[in-house]
Amino acid sequence: MNARKTRRAVLVTGGTGGIGGAVAGELRRRGARCWTGSRRLTDDPDARTLRLDVRDERSIATAIDAITARDGRLDDAVLAHGGGRFADVAALDPVAIRDDLDEHVVGTLRLLRRLRGALGRDGSIVIVGSIAATRAFPGCGSYGAAKAAQRMLALVAAEEFRADGIRVTLVHPGAVDTPLWDGREESFDRARMMPAAALAPLIADLLETPPGAHVTEVTVMPRGGVL
Numbered sequence: 001m002n003a004r005k006t007r008r009a010v011l012v013t014g015g016t017g018g019i020g021g022a023v024a025g026e027l028r029r030r031g032a033r034c035w036t037g038s039r040r041l042t043d044d045p046d047a048r049t050l051r052l053d054v055r056d057e058r059s060i061a062t063a064i065d066a067i068t069a070r071d072g073r074l075d076d077a078v079l080a081h082g083g084g085r086f087a088d089v090a091a092l093d094p095v096a097i098r099d100d101l102d103e104h105v106v107g108t109l110r111l112l113r114r115l116r117g118a119l120g121r122d123g124s125i126v127i128v129g130s131i132a133a134t135r136a137f138p139g140c141g142s143y144g145a146a147k148a149a150q151r152m153l154a155l156v157a158a159e160e161f162r163a164d165g166i167r168v169t170l171v172h173p174g175a176v177d178t179p180l181w182d183g184r185e186e187s188f189d190r191a192r193m194m195p196a197a198a199l200a201p202l203i204a205d206l207l208e209t210p211p212g213a214h215v216t217e218v219t220v221m222p223r224g225g226v227l
Contacts, residue, residue: 008075009033009067010207013052013111016040018178019128019203020080022196026204027078033071037063038081045070054081054107057114064118074118076207079111080128084143092142100146108150112157112168121165124207127154129172131219131226151217158216167214169206173199174221194222 010027014020015036027034037052039059045066052063067074082103085096108127115125132140133147151170158168177193202220209215 007031007033008207009035009071009073011035011037011050011064011067011074011077013037013054013077013079014081014128018080019173019176019196019199020078022200023078023080023203026197026200027207030204035063035067054110055102057110060110060114064114068118073120074115075120075122076124076126077111077115077119078126078128078203078207079108081107082146084140084146086139086143087141088139089141097142097145100142101149104143104146105149105153108153112153116161116164116166119164119166122211123166124209125157125161125166125168126203126206127168127170128203129154129170131172131174131221133172134219135226155216158214162214167209169209169215170217171199171203171206172217172219174219174226192222192224194220 010032012020012024012027012034015024016038020036024034024036033048035048035050037050039051039053041049041051043049043051043066050063050066051059053059064074085100087096127150129151130147132144133151137144154168154170161168173194175193176196176199177190178196199220206215
């Protein structure tokens with residue numbers, strides 16, 4: 001981690017596994033004071049873990065207050081929360097798509113609203129999107145719609161937050177081998193997917209972007225391309 005970013009206080013949502021867990025591990029390896037937030041965690045300031053539910057505004061506010069109480073500030077955030085509901089469009093349950101929208105779109109909005117006031121100038125927010133935001137895949141009607149809406153929200157925030165010196169970056173991974181694929185009825189060659197550990201350093205690098213530059217959107221694919 002470069003000198004400008006050393007010992008930065010960083011919040012990673014969805015930090016218990018998958019992409020979020022890999023990013024949290026990478027940031028800690030680089031010397032960041034990394035906090036992981038998830039609704040499956042309990043508050044433990046010594047371990048820097050937080051119970052954070054993106055569906056609950058008060059939970060988000062409490063988590064951010066805990067970080068600033070311990071570290072004096074919050075510098076950056078990586079938003080890697082949210083799972084997915086997968087089914088053909090004709091078989092989609094409206095409740096399922098509402099859940100995806102609440103996690104990926106409304107949950108991201110709740111976080112952005114709080115983070116804009118919490119981060120100082122030179123802060124960075126990296127939002128983990130998906131290639132499904134820009135490309136149609138069978139069975140991804142709900143997840144893809146949520147990710148597409150999240151994408152536009154993030155791009156608008158990137159323009160608006162510039163006035164506060166905060167950079168918002170959207171990362172679109174292709175297929176990453178995470179628990180998101182567990183239990184899917186379709187057969188996927190997970191050996192061809194990108195390991196989360198391969199994506200994590202790229203996300204950490206985005207938090208170290210030099211002050212004069214701003215990456216707004218980037219796509220990262222497995223070496224073999226789309227499955």
